[in-house]
Structure formats: structure tokens, C-alpha cells
Amino acid sequence: MAGRSPWAEDTARAVLAPHVGTPGALLPMLHALQETFGCIDESAVPLLADTLNLSRAEVHGVIGFYHDFRRTRPGRHIIKVCRAEACQAVGAESLLDHVRRSLRVDDGGTTADDAFTLQVVYCLGNCALGPAVMIDETLHGRVTPARFDTLAAEQREGAP
Amino acid sequence: MTPTRVFVPRDAAALSVGADAVAEALAAEATRRGEAVTLVRTGSRGLLWLEPLVEVERPDGTRHAYGPVTPADIPDLFEAGFLEAAPHPLGHGPTAGIPYLKEQQRVTFARCGVIDPVSPGDYRAHGGLAGVTRALEMTPEDICAAITDSGLRGRGGAGFPVGVKWETVRAAPGPQKYIACNADEGDGGSFADRILMEGDPFLLIEGLTIAGLATGATAGFLYLRSEYPHAIATMRAAIRIAEAEGWLGDGIHGSAHTFRLHLRVGAGSYVCGEETAMLESLEGKRGEVRARPPLPAHAGLFGCPTVVNNVLSLAAGPSILAEGPEMYRTFGVGRSRGTQPFQLAGNIRRGGLVEVGFGVTLHDLIHRFGGGTRSGRPVRAVQVGGPLGAFVPGDGLDLAADYEVLAAAGAMLGHGGIVVFDDTVDMAAQARFAMEFCALESCGKCTPCRIGSQRGVEVLDRIAAGVDRDANLALLDDLCTVMAEGSLCAMGGLTPNPVKSALRHFPEDFDRPARAAAE
Numbered sequence: 001m002a003g004r005s006p007w008a009e010d011t012a013r014a015v016l017a018p019h020v021g022t023p024g025a026l027l028p029m030l031h032a033l034q035e036t037f038g039c040i041d042e043s044a045v046p047l048l049a050d051t052l053n054l055s056r057a058e059v060h061g062v063i064g065f066y067h068d069f070r071r072t073r074p075g076r077h078i079i080k081v082c083r084a085e086a087c088q089a090v091g092a093e094s095l096l097d098h099v100r101r102s103l104r105v106d107d108g109g110t111t112a113d114d115a116f117t118l119q120v121v122y123c124l125g126n127c128a129l130g131p132a133v134m135i136d137e138t139l140h141g142r143v144t145p146a147r148f149d150t151l152a153a154e155q156r157e158g159a160p
Numbered sequence: 161m162t163p164t165r166v167f168v169p170r171d172a173a174a175l176s177v178g179a180d181a182v183a184e185a186l187a188a189e190a191t192r193r194g195e196a197v198t199l200v201r202t203g204s205r206g207l208l209w210l211e212p213l214v215e216v217e218r219p220d221g222t223r224h225a226y227g228p229v230t231p232a233d234i235p236d237l238f239e240a241g242f243l244e245a246a247p248h249p250l251g252h253g254p255t256a257g258i259p260y261l262k263e264q265q266r267v268t269f270a271r272c273g274v275i276d277p278v279s280p281g282d283y284r285a286h287g288g289l290a291g292v293t294r295a296l297e298m299t300p301e302d303i304c305a306a307i308t309d310s311g312l313r314g315r316g317g318a319g320f321p322v323g324v325k326w327e328t329v330r331a332a333p334g335p336q337k338y339i340a341c342n343a344d345e346g347d348g349g350s351f352a353d354r355i356l357m358e359g360d361p362f363l364l365i366e367g368l369t370i371a372g373l374a375t376g377a378t379a380g381f382l383y384l385r386s387e388y389p390h391a392i393a394t395m396r397a398a399i400r401i402a403e404a405e406g407w408l409g410d411g412i413h414g415s416a417h418t419f420r421l422h423l424r425v426g427a428g429s430y431v432c433g434e435e436t437a438m439l440e441s442l443e444g445k446r447g448e449v450r451a452r453p454p455l456p457a458h459a460g461l462f463g464c465p466t467v468v469n470n471v472l473s474l475a476a477g478p479s480i481l482a483e484g485p486e487m488y489r490t491f492g493v494g495r496s497r498g499t500q501p502f503q504l505a506g507n508i509r510r511g512g513l514v515e516v517g518f519g520v521t522l523h524d525l526i527h528r529f530g531g532g533t534r535s536g537r538p539v540r541a542v543q544v545g546g547p548l549g550a551f552v553p554g555d556g557l558d559l560a561a562d563y564e565v566l567a568a569a570g571a572m573l574g575h576g577g578i579v580v581f582d583d584t585v586d587m588a589a590q591a592r593f594a595m596e597f598c599a600l601e602s603c604g605k606c607t608p609c610r611i612g613s614q615r616g617v618e619v620l621d622r623i624a625a626g627v628d629r630d631a632n633l634a635l636l637d638d639l640c641t642v643m644a645e646g647s648l649c650a651m652g653g654l655t656p657n658p659v660k661s662a663l664r665h666f667p668e669d670f671d672r673p674a675r676a677a678a679e
């Protein structure tokens with residue numbers, strides 16, 4: 001999966017460099033930072049504000065608007081469970097309950113062993129083969145609770 | 161011996177049910193047996209219930225289908241002689257003869273699942289670039305006129321005539337104009353944009369280029385949702401290849417024209433699919449909806465005249481120019497011309513992509529193509545056109561899928577997603593979800609949407625709990641009216657659609673506690 005390295009300003013500057021001068025660069029920059037650090041650290045805000053000549057409030061406003069951007073470092077793997085209509089029609093709500101219970105996490109939360117962060121999403125484009133789950137960037141279809149347990153166990157075993 | 165070509169999709173849906181493992185097992189088994197096999201990774205044919213769908217090419221060029229294949233089936237398939245297209249319990253005969261596909265009218269999706277999506281040679285060999293070649297010989301006015309004559313309307317939801325929008329941007333003054341392609345595909349139950357971008361990305365690039373030539377725009381932005389990492393990777397690769405081929409950049413296709421394409425990734429906001437919110441997002445801001453006027457066609461991205469079109473609208477352009485607007489018009493009915501890629505989703509036996517002319521009935525789509533529910537239970541409700549679309553009851557499906565017919569019935573086509581629910585669905589919960597989703601995704605700019613949707617959730621919770629049912633139903637009705645009339649965009653404006661249609665067709669679901677008490 002993507003990186004989760006601790007904040008380092010020189011790394012951050014290097015990550016932002018290719019986007020400097022691009023019109024409307026803030027979203028690509030936020031994505032690039034999250035790709036490297038796993039989240040948008042508070043220290044990124046003044047750096048972005050300086051780089052783009054925006055106020056800190058503006059940067060905060062943008063980060064807060066988008067569901068994708070996290071303010072805290074996630075677990076080793078990110079589990080996205082689809083809760084949109086087509087997946088609901090084939091049991092997404094009960095799958096999601098199972099995921100919350102079996103991992104002992106709330107939506108957006110990270111498991112105690114730091115293995116998983118649960119993110120509820122609305123459509124992964126796999127609506128004919130739901131319920132859909134994405135673990136890191138691997139998409140899974142027709143996910144039953146039992147299948148989910150297998151997938152989660154595989155991730156745990158493969159974990160560093 | 162020339163190797164036999166075997167095709168395995170690399171589309172995200174196919175991967176989600178194990179296509180990579182199937183491809184690996186296939187290659188390993190071929191090596192073990194000393195069979196000469198060339199493995200080609202394609203997009204999806206859209207027959208998603210058969211994924212992973214493996215195809216074998218015969219010397220005469222016909223392709224034979226097997227699916228759904230698991231790695232465990234591979235030795236048996238070889239044993240049965242599938243490389244010679246021998247019969248097998250997983251076999252479906254020639255792919256083109258599978259009724260689900262045979263009865264479609266594939267125009268936009270003709271190449272999808274057939275070619276290697278990132279092979280420029282495949283693209284050309286299968287008729288690619290004919291549209292842009294034609295466009296390069298035409299005047300911008302004539303390109304816009306051809307699109308208008310085809311009857312093509314926007315496939316993103318609002319159904320606005322595409323040629324008219326292009327002509328407005330063409331005629332708008334300004335040194336810099338843009339094409340902004342809306343690939344945000346946020347509607348639950350829709351995936352046609354994704355399948356197209358993963359299966360035939362050069363078609364979208366060609367469509368964008370044609371829009372550029374038609375309007376004088378020299379740059380395009382593709383706003384692609386972050387939930388689609390596979391589509392992002394395929395489009396990135398395709399853009400790089402197109403640049404290397406001289407299809408994008410300066411002097412495209414050996415002409416004097418410039419067209420550059422930039423890919424931007426969304427960030428998980430549904431409302432950023434609304435065109436002006438998308439423009440704000442492309443500018444690096446919060447995805448708040450803009451008040452109109454000005455129209456994006458006059459002052460859009462960075463204040464410049466901008467065409468905003470859905471992926472499927474732009475992807476229809478190349479065939480219209482290559483084969484003529486008359487060809488495209490022959491499909492469809494009334495004022496809904498051409499083909500529409502419908503997406504059968506949810507509780508459906510044969511889910512997938514069905515591209516046919518407008519006018520097909522919902523019943524045909526769900527029962528003839530889709531085979532009814534996956535659970536085998538009766539169809540109780542169908543939501544057409546995404547989270548802002550109305551619910552249609554299972555016994556009311558004799559409606560033609562046509563912009564005007566659906567509108568007259570209080571429904572809408574939207575992006576062509578069709579979500580099927582069986583008789584275990586709780587429609588009061590679905591109505592609540594519609595309000596909850598609006599509250600979650602509202603851009604916050606206007607009160608009826610931002611606050612109304614939160615109130616809607618609370619009111620529906622009280623109704624579900626049996627508290628003051630009649631008073632709360634009246635309150636819900638008022639809330640819906642305020643949202644429908646007082647919202648700046650269709651997010652707040654159309655959320656009452658699913659809520660009110662659920663109430664109208666399934667009132668019994670809003671009366672559960674009362675009934676439970678009586679029983």
C-alpha cells in the first residue's frame with residue numbers, strides 16, 4: 001500500500017515540487033502528501049499555504065471538504081466497504097456490521113493492532129458484483145462475511 | 161505452430177472475482193502442457209455475471225467464451241480441449257452469439273473487452289481514429305453541427321444536447337478554452353464510465369480531442385474519481401502512449417492543432433460530479449456548487465469557456481463523425497436518440513452493461529437481459545438514475561427508458577444505472593438513506609439541502625419508530641417541497657425523488673410500528 005512515513009518537511013517539499021506551478025495544484029498536492037505520509041499532517045498546512053499563496057484557513061477548508069483526506073495516520077491496510085444502493089441491495093449493511101464487529105472498529109477507525117483502518121465509501125464501480133470491498137487498491141466482489149474474514153486474515157498474515 | 165490467443169479481462173470487476181489468478185493459472189498450465197498460448201489482457205465485455213470470462217480465439221478469428229472461470233477449472237478446461245473451442249460446462253459458444261451480447265447495439269462499447277486497451281495498434285485495427293481523422297477535415301462549425309444532428313444528449317444525467325453546448329463554447333470569445341470531462345461517476349449502481357476507461361481509453365481520448373477541435377479548446381481535464389484506481393492507472397498509461405503516438409500534444413495527428421490532456425483525481429466527494437462543483441475542485445478549491453449564470457460554456461474552468469461533458473457523451477463523438485450523424489440517429493426513439501449504456505446492478509442475476517437504443521423497457525432490461533433478481537425472489541423496487549433517481553415498483557416496469565417517458569412518470573434516466581431490490585428491501589430505510597446521503601454529500605451552500613436533509617433523516621427516524629406518524633409524514637412532505645424548490649442544484653433539489661416515490665409506492669413500509677402493534 002501507500003506510505004505511512006512520519007512527517008518530514010524535506011520529503012514533503014520534494015513530494016510537492018513536481019506540482020508547483022500547476023494550475024489548481026492543491027488537490028494533486030494533497031493526494032501526493034497522503035500517498036507518502038498516509039494522511040495530511042498539521043505541519044503540511046502552513047507549507048501548502050506558503051507554497052500556493054493561500055491562507056491556512058483556505059487550506060484547512062479544502063482538506064475538510066473532501067472525504068478522502070485523513071488527518072491521522074491510518075493502519076497498515078485500508079479497508080473500504082461500499083455502502084451505496086446497489087451493494088445495499090445484496091447485503092452491504094449486514095456485511096458492514098460484521099466488519100465493524102469482527103475488527104472492533106467504528107467507521108473511520110483503526111484496529112488496536114494497527115492492521116486496518118475502516119473507511120465506508122459510496123460506490124466502487126462494482127455494483128453488479130456486490131457487496132464490494134477494496135483492501136488497499138485491490139477490489140473484491142460478492143464479499144460475504146466469511147469471505148471478508150478470509151481476506152482480512154490473509155492481510156494480517158502477510159503483514160510486516 | 162502459431163500460438164492460440166486467449167483473452168482474460170483486467171477490468172476491475174473481473175479482477176474483483178479473481179481474473180488475475182485465472183490468468184496466472186492459465187499461463188502456468190499452458191507451460192506445463194507445452195501448449196503455445198498468447199495471453200491477452202482486455203477490458204470487460206460487460207457480461208459481469210460471467211466474470212472472469214475467458215475467451216479463446218479460433219483460426220477463423222471467432223472467439224469462444226468460458227465463464228465464470230476459477231483457477232481450479234483451468235486443468236479441466238485444457239483437458240476438455242478449450243483451446244480448440246471444445247464444449248465444456250462453462251462454455252457459452254461464440255462470444256458474439258451469447259444472447260445478452262447479441263441483442264445489444266454496441267456502438268460506444270463495440271471495442272470494449274475485445275482489444276488490449278492500451279495497444280495503439282489494436283485501437284487502429286478496430287476502427288479507432290476514424291472519427292478524429294474525419295474531424296481534422298471538417299470545420300469546427302461542421303463538427304458541432306454533426307453532433308447536434310446526431311441527437312446526442314449528455315449522458316451524465318441532465319440530457320442537454322451535446323452539439324448545442326459545443327457550439328456555445330465554439331462561438332464564445334476567448335484565447336483559452338477547455339474541455340472538462342466528468343469521470344466522477346458517483347451514482348451508486350453505475351459503472352459504465354469505468355468500464356469504458358479501463359477497456360477502451362483511447363476512445364475517450366479521441367472523443368476529447370474531437371471536442372477540442374470542435375470548440376478551439378487546446379487543453380482538456382479529465383476529472384476521475386479516486387475510488388477507481390484501475391481506471392486511473394489505465395488512463396494514465398493511455399495518455400502517455402497517446403502523447404508518444406502524437407495523438408496528444410502539439411501537432412496532433414500531423415496537423416497544426418494542439419490538444420493536451422491532464423488527468424486529475426477526485427477526493428471522494430459525490431457533489432463534485434455536479435459540473436460547477438467539479439470545476440471548483442479542478443481549480444483546487446472546496447467542491448462548492450456555483451450559482452448560474454455564468455454558464456460554464458461562457459465562464460467555466462479558470463474563468464474560461466469550458467465544455468463539461470460526461471465520459472459517455474464524449475466517447476460517442478468518434479462513431480458519430482466516423483459513421484455519420486444519421487447512423488447514430490437510427491438508434492433510439494423520440495427525442496432520445498442513439499444508444500444508452502444501461503448498467504444492471506444490485507440484486508440482479510445477470511448484472512452488467514447493456515448498450516441498446518433508447519426506448520427499451522425497464523422490464524426488458526431487468527428481466528430479459530438481467531434474468532430477474534440474484535436472490536430468486538420477486539423484484540420489489542428499482543432505482544433508476546442513481547441516488548437522486550426515483551424508485552419504480554416491480555410491477556410498474558413497463559416504462560420505456562427514454563428521457564421524456566421517464567420524466568413523465570416522475571423518474572429519470574440519470575447516468576443509466578439501474579439498481580434492483582428484491583422483496584426483502586425496507587423502503588423506509590431506503591428513503592432514510594437518500595436523506596442521509598444528501599446530508600453527507602451536501603456542499604453546504606444552501607440551507608434547504610444542508611439542513612433539510614438532516615431534518616429529513618430525523619423525521620424518517622420518528623416515522624420508523626411510530627412517533628406521531630401523520631404529523632411527521634406531513635412534515636416530511638413540507639421538507640421535500642422546500643428542498644425541491646429552494647435548492648441551488650439537483651443534489652438537494654432531487655433528493656425528494658427517491659423519498660417521495662418510496663412513500664408513494666410503498667406506503668406500507670412507513671407504517672411498520674403501527675402494523676406491528678395491530679398484529
Ligand SMILES: Cc1cc2nc3c(=O)[nH]c(=O)nc-3n(C[C@H](O)[C@H](O)[C@H](O)COP(=O)(O)O)c2cc1C
Nearest residue numbers: 314315316342344345346433434435469470473650
Ligand atoms: C449532485 C450531482 C452529481 C452529479 N454527478 C455526475 C457525475 O458523477 N458524472 C457526470 O457526468 N455528471 C454528473 N452530474 C451532472 C453534471 O452536473 C453535468 O450535467 C454533466 O457532467 C454534463 O455532462 P453531459 O451533458 O455530457 O451529461 C451530477 C449532477 C449533480 C447535481
Ligand code: SF4
Nearest residue numbers: 603605606609649652
Ligand atoms: S443543493 Fe446542496 S449540494 Fe447543491 S448547491 Fe445547495 S447545498 Fe450544495
Ligand code: FES
Nearest residue numbers: 082087124126127
Ligand atoms: S454500489 Fe457498491 S460498488 Fe457501486
